[in-house]
Every structure is written in structure tokens, then in C-alpha cells.
Amino acid sequence: GEDVEQSLFLSVREGDSSVINCTYTDSSSTYLYWYKQEPGAGLQLLTYIFSNMDMKQDQRLTVLLNKKDKHLSLRIADTQTGDSAIYFCAEKRGSQGNLIFGKGTKLSVKP
């Protein structure tokens, strides 16, 4: 199938905001997700957005959805060293609802 695209690396300074971008492929996707993976660990669901929403805020996390451009972004405010991880964008695709993942963005937070 077509790819979910993400940039592979992002480096920010502690206290700055981080913005991770993603483009997805299926305009009929109902849910879009952001997962976090710390080294050697499994995937942790960070947040989601339903396709009829433009924005969702959850504490330090803000998700923006542009359905016209099929663009999704995750903003982390006041980024901390503990936010260093790989962040995956995923879309729920098709009648079976399989999750299709991007390749992941490695976020490095410098003190």
C-alpha cells in the first residue's frame, strides 16, 4: 500500500517546542494516532484524533489535522529530555481497520 510519511529525525533543545509532521494516504481513515517508543520498549499510545476534528489538545500535546492535505502534526510544548524517543504516526485504514505506520521520527532533546 501507499506509505505514511514522516521525517526521520528531529533535534530540539530542552524547553523548546517540538513539531513532528506526518502525511497519510487514505482520506477515509477514521482515526489517526501518535505512538511513542522508548529504547528497547513497546509502543505507547500518546494520543489520537478523529477524522472530523481539526485539533486536539491534551496537556503538553497538540495534534493538528489538515484533511485536505492529509497532513497530521504533533506539537510537544516545553519538550523535556524524557520526551526523547521515536514517535510514530499511524492511520486506521480500510474496512478491517488495520493500523498502517510511518517509519517513525527520532526526537532527540538536548539539555
Added chain:
Amino acid sequence: NAGVTQTPKFQVLKTGQSMTLQCAQDMNHEYMSWYRQDPGMGLRLIHYSVGAGITDQGEVPNGYNVSRSTTEDFPLRLLSAAPSQTSVYFCASSRPGQGRNGYTFGSGTRLTVV
């Protein structure tokens, strides 16, 4: 409150050997799936199941078999391991209609084929 349990956590196989990666969930989730994660490739779907007795292929099914005899268990079988199957394998489950909960992932099985 176990969630999704994968065993073993680590495994080394010789080329041509067979083995089964176990996955069990205690949340009564109908949907279960297997992914493999390779550096720079993200997670790719191997096989999935929408309920007991029903399985289907994902993006990269070759070399892998699955079965779903119960709601709780979804084992992944490698019949003749190859070095290209060296990867980290994740099992995930979800309940249809609960999209906001996403998928629950196991902690992974790191497999090396030599």
C-alpha cells in the same frame, strides 16, 4: 491487568529452524495482529485476525503462519527461519468500535536468525 503478553522476549535461531512466537491478551479483544519492526522501516503488518477462526495476510506475510483458535491467543509461526526474519516482532490487539483506544501492544520479541 496483564494486557498483551508476548513470549519469549529474546530468541536466537539457526537458519532453517522453526519456532512459534506466542501472544496472549486478556482484554477480550476481537482484533489481533502481528507486526515486525526493522531499523528505518517502521512497523509492517504481517498477519491479522478479526476474531477466532479468522485470519488474513498483511503487508509482509511470506514465511509466517498464524492461527486463531481462541479469542485470547494469536501465535506466529516461523516454519523455516531465514536471516531476513531477524527483527523485533510486536503483537497488538484492539476492540472494534473503540478507535479512541488505539491498539494495545505487547513489549516485543527480539529474534535473531544466524
